[in-house]
Structures are given as structure tokens and as C-alpha cells.
Amino acid sequence: MIYIFEHQDTGEVIEVSMPHTELDQYKVDNPHLKQIITAPHIVGGVNDRVKTDDGFKSVLSKVAEAHPNSNLADKMGGRTSKAIKTQSIVRKHIDKQTKA
Numbered sequence: 001m002i003y004i005f006e007h008q009d010t011g012e013v014i015e016v017s018m019p020h021t022e023l024d025q026y027k028v029d030n031p032h033l034k035q036i037i038t039a040p041h042i043v044g045g046v047n048d049r050v051k052t053d054d055g056f057k058s059v060l061s062k063v064a065e066a067h068p069n070s071n072l073a074d075k076m077g078g079r080t081s082k083a084i085k086t087q088s089i090v091r092k093h094i095d096k097q098t099k100a
Contacts, residue, residue, distance in 0.1 A: 005033040 002017050009032065018026060027035065064073040069087065 004036040004038055005030070006036055008032050008034055 001020055001023075002015050003023060003026075004013060004015055006013050013036070014033075016026065027033070060072060061076055064070065064076040067073060074084070
């Protein structure tokens with residue numbers, strides 16, 4: 001873990017890397033330093049992106065094929081731009097007819 005301390009006399013801010021088990025003793029040994037509490041730094045992985053498994057992509061693709069008008073179908077990109085535009089026009093006309 002990385003802990004941030006401020007020197008009481010100079011105001012200098014330092015970062016100290018140590019295990020949590022050594023923190024209390026470090027504070028006792030360095031009474032001139034005051035710990036600055038910050039949010040923990042959590043590392044999630046390379047570029048903070050989790051790659052979707054190919055098997056799961058296959059399942060999503062089959063679900064999107066079975067439900068071509070769903071948001072999932074839009075995300076999976078299984079339809080051509082022409083099909084998407086056509087569906088948009090159909091939805092527009094259905095909305096007009098149901099309102100009338």
C-alpha cells in the first residue's frame with residue numbers, strides 16, 4: 001500500500017510504500033509526520049477493461065439474432081445500416097399510427 005504523509009514542520013508531502021501491518025509502527029517512529037487520508041488506489045487490470053470471452057460473445061450473438069429488434073442486436077452489430085434505418089422508419093410509422 002502507498003500512504004501519504006505530511007511533514008508537520010515543512011509541509012512537505014511524501015508517499016511511503018509499506019505493508020498495512022507496518023503502518024502503526026511507522027507512525028510511532030515518525031511522530032513529525034501526519035498521515036493524510038485519501039481514497040484507496042484500486043488497480044483493475046490492463047487499461048481497466050475486461051475482455052469478453054469468445055464463448056459468451058457467441059451466446060450474445062445468438063440471442064441478438066433471435067431478437068433482432070432488441071438493444072442487444074443493436075450493440076452486437078448484427079444488422080446492416082440499411083436494416084437499422086428501415087427498422088427506424090417502421091417504428092416511426094407505427095408510432096404515428098398508434099397515436100392517431
